[in-house]
Amino acid sequence: xxxxxxxxxxxxxxxxxxxxxxxxxxxxxxxxxxxxxxxxxxxxxxxxxxxxxxxxxxxxxxxxxxxxxxxxxxxxxxxxxxxxxxxxxxxxxxxxxxxxxxxxxxxxxxxxxxxxxxxxxxxxxxxxxxxxxxxxxxxxxxxxxxxxxxxxxxxxxxxxxxxxxxxxxxxxxxxxxxxxxxxxxxxxxxxxxxxxxxxxxxxxxxxxxxxxxxxxxxxxxxxxxxxxxxxxxxxxxxxxxxxxxxxxxxxxxxxxxxxxxxxxxxxxxxxxxxxxxxxxxxxxxxxxxxxxx
Numbered sequence: 001x002x003x004x005x006x007x008x009x010x011x012x013x014x015x016x017x018x019x020x021x022x023x024x025x026x027x028x029x030x031x032x033x034x035x036x037x038x039x040x041x042x043x044x045x046x047x048x049x050x051x052x053x054x055x056x057x058x059x060x061x062x063x064x065x066x067x068x069x070x071x072x073x074x075x076x077x078x079x080x081x082x083x084x085x086x087x088x089x090x091x092x093x094x095x096x097x098x099x100x101x102x103x104x105x106x107x108x109x110x111x112x113x114x115x116x117x118x119x120x121x122x123x124x125x126x127x128x129x130x131x132x133x134x135x136x137x138x139x140x141x142x143x144x145x146x147x148x149x150x151x152x153x154x155x156x157x158x159x160x161x162x163x164x165x166x167x168x169x170x171x172x173x174x175x176x177x178x179x180x181x182x183x184x185x186x187x188x189x190x191x192x193x194x195x196x197x198x199x200x201x202x203x204x205x206x207x208x209x210x211x212x213x214x215x216x217x218x219x220x221x222x223x224x225x226x227x228x229x230x231x232x233x234x235x236x237x238x239x240x241x242x243x244x245x246x247x248x249x250x251x252x253x254x255x256x257x258x259x260x261x262x263x264x265x266x267x268x269x270x271x272x273x274x275x276x277x278x279x280x281x282x283x284x285x286x287x288x289x290x291x292x293x
Contacts, residue, residue, distance in 0.1 A: 009171055009172050033144075058133070074115050078111030115137065115141075145187075183229060190229055219264050226261045235255040236256065
C-alpha cells in the first residue's frame with residue numbers, strides 16, 4: 001500500500017552564506033552555533049556558585065579558554081574517528097584524503113573522545129576537577145548535537161532506512177526514489193532536544209557536586225538515544241550492517257553506530273553508580289579554592 005503522505009525533500013542550498021569566494025555551509029554553521037550556544041550556557045552554569053559547592057569553581061575566563069580546546073578536540077577527534085571507524089581501508093589506500101575535511105566525514109564518537117581528552121588536559125592545566133568539567137560539557141553538548149543533526153537533514157545526508165508505508169517519509173535527492181525515514185530529525189529530537197532537557201533537569205537537581213554523575217547521565221542517555229535512532233537510520237554504505245542483517249527482530253541488523261554506543265552506555269552507567277556512591281568525591285586538594293586563572 002502506498003504511503004498516505006510522502007514529503008518531498010526541501011531543496012535548501014547547503015551553502016548558508018556566500019560572500020564572493022567565501023562560502024559557509026550549514027554544517028559548519030551548525031558547529032559554530034553549537035559551540036557558541038554551549039559557551040554561553042556554560043558561562044551561566046559556571047557562574048552559579050551553588051552548583052559548585054565543595055569544588056573549585058571555574059571562572060568565566062576558564063570557560064572562554066576551554067571552548068577553544070573543545071573545538072580543537074571535536075574537529076580532530078571527529079575526523080580521526082571517521083577515518084578509523086567508518087572508512088579506514090579507503091583512507092589507507094589514499095592517505096592524502098585524510099586532510100580533505102572540506103569533503104565531509106566526521107564521527108560523533110571520535111569527536112566525543114577528542115573533546116574528553118581536551119577537557120581533561122585543560123582541567124589539569126587549570127587545577128580544576130576533570131570530572132566536574134566533563135559534567136559541565138555534558139550539560140551543554142546536546143545544543144551542538146541538535147544543530148548538527150538539523151544540518152545533516154539540510155544537507156540530505158545520513159538519511160533513514162526505506163519506509164514506504166510510513167506516512168511522513170521523505171524522498172531524499174541522493175537516496176533514490178524510495179521514501180525514507182527522516183532519521184536526522186529523530187536524532188535531533190532524541191540526542192539533542194530531549195537530552196538537553198534531561199541534562200537541564202539533572203544539573204538543577206544535582207549541580208556539579210557529585211563529579212561524574214552528569215557526565216554519566218549524558219553518556220548513557222546519548223548511547224540509548226543513538227541505538228534507538230540507528231534502527232531508523234540507513235547504515236553507512238561502505239560498512240553496511242555489521243551482523244544480524246537477516247534477523248527481522250533486529251530491524252535489519254547491527255550497525256557501527258550501535259556497536260560504538262554499547263560501551264558508551266556501560267561507561268555511563270558505571271560513572272552514575274560511582275558518583276552516587278561517593279567514589280568520585282574530590283580530594284581535599286581539589287576542594288573549593290579560587291581558580292588560578
